[in-house]
Amino acid sequence: MSRNVRVLAARCCFDVIDQGMSLSEALPKAQASLDNPADKALLQEICFGVMRTLPQLEAVCSQLMAKPLIKQLRPLQFLLYVGIYQLKFMRIPDHAAISETVEAARELKGQSLTKLINAVLRNVQRQPQLFDFASAAAAVQYNHPGWLISQLQQTYPTQWPQILQANQQKAPLWLRVNVSKIAPADYAAALEQAQISFSQPLSYLPAAIKLTQAQDVTTLPGYHQGWFSVQDAAAQHAALLLNVNDSLHILDACCAPGGKTCHILELAPQALLTALDKEPKRLERVHDNLARLGLTARVIAGDAAEPTLWWQGQLFDRILLDVPCSATGVIRRHPDIRWLRKKADIAALAELQQRILQQCWALLAPGGKLLYATCSVLAAENDEQITTFLQQHTDARLAALPEHLTILKSDVHSSSWQILPGEQDMDGFFYALLEKDSQL
Incomplete structure (x- = not known):
C-alpha cells in the first residue's frame, strides 16, 4: 500500500x-x-x-x-x-x-x-x-444532505442551524474516570503531574474529564492500570440514570463496544450484569475493555430482538437499551455518517428499535427500570418511539429524570431528555427512563 x-x-x-x-x-x-x-x-x-x-x-x-x-x-x-x-x-x-x-x-x-x-x-x-x-x-x-436538513428543520424549527454548525466542529476527547480504581480528584492530579491540560466542566458528572488537546490515550497516566475510559460526556449519563447497585440483575442489551457496560460495573462492581450484542466480532472490544478495567460480566452473543434464543428466564431489575440508530447525534465525531445514512434507513431503524424495546420490556421485572437511549437527534427514533410504546403498554410509565438534569434539557418534554450536538460540548444523545408497574 x-x-x-x-x-x-x-x-x-x-x-x-x-x-x-x-x-x-x-x-x-x-x-x-x-x-x-x-x-x-x-x-x-x-x-x-x-x-x-x-x-x-x-x-x-x-x-x-x-x-x-x-x-x-x-x-x-x-x-x-x-x-x-x-x-x-x-x-x-x-x-x-x-x-x-x-x-x-x-x-x-x-x-x-x-x-x-x-x-x-x-x-x-x-x-x-x-x-x-x-x-x-x-x-x-x-454541508449536509438535504433530507437530513429537512428533518432537522421540522423537529427543531429554531435550533437546526445550531445543530448543523455543531456537526462541523471537531469533537473533544472526554475521559471517564474509573471510580472503582481511583478518585476523580486523584486522577486529575495525575494529569497535572504529567502536564496534560484538561478541564472538569460538568459538576453533575464528577468523573468526566475533557482534555484540552486530543492525544494517544495509551500514553495517558493509568491507561494500562484501567484508571479511565474514553467516553463522551453525553454517554456517561446512561449508567447514572439507571441508578444501579450491587444487588441488581442488569442487562446491557446492545452493549458493544462496552463503554456503558463498564461504567455500570464501575458503579456497582458486584452487580450481576449480562452484556449482550448481536455481533460476536464486536464483543471482542467488550472483553478487552472489561479486562483492562478489571471488571467482570456475563458476555454473550445474541439478538436483543430475539430473546428466546439466549434468555435464561430470570427477569432483570435494570435494562439498558442503547439501540441501533442513525447516529445523527455523533456526526461531529463521525463525519461520514451524513453520507452513509440514507433517508430510507430511518423507518427501518425505527421498526427495529420498537421491536427491541417491545421484546426487552418483557424481560424487565415488576418495579424495574429500562433506559431507552440513542445517539440520534431524530424524533422518529426518540420521542415518537416512546410515545408509541407507552400507548401500547399500560404497565409502563416514564420515570422522572433526576432534578439536576431538568435545567439542562433543551426540549419541551418533561420526562425524556434530548441532548443536542455541542450542548456543553457533548454529543447528541436521547434518554427516556421507563419504569414497570410493580403491581403485577
Missing part, C-alpha cells in the same frame, strides 16, 4: 463515498501503512475534513471542470477534493498542497491528468470567490 498521505486520503474518501465503507473501517486500514504519527494525524485530518465539506468541494470542482471524473478515474476526483481542502481549510502552504497533490496523481496512475489537477488547484488558489455559497442550495451551504 502507498505511503503517500494524499494518495491514501483520496482512496480512503473514495472507499467511503463510492464504496459505502465507514471511515472507522477505511481510515485505520490506510493509516496502517504509515509509520510516522504525524503522517497518520495528517491523513485523519484530511479525510475528516473532506467528509465535513464534501458538498462545497464538489461545488467548487463543478465550477472549474466540465464534468467530474468517473469510473476508474474516480479516485483522482477525490484527490482533487483532497487538494482543495488543503488549500481552503488547512495551514499547509499553497505551493506544498498543490505540488504534493499533483505528485500523488502520478501514483494514482493519473499522469495524463496532472495538468488538469494542477490547473484546477491553481484556479482555487487564485479565486477565493469560488467559496461564496450564499445563494447555493442548503445542502451546499451547510
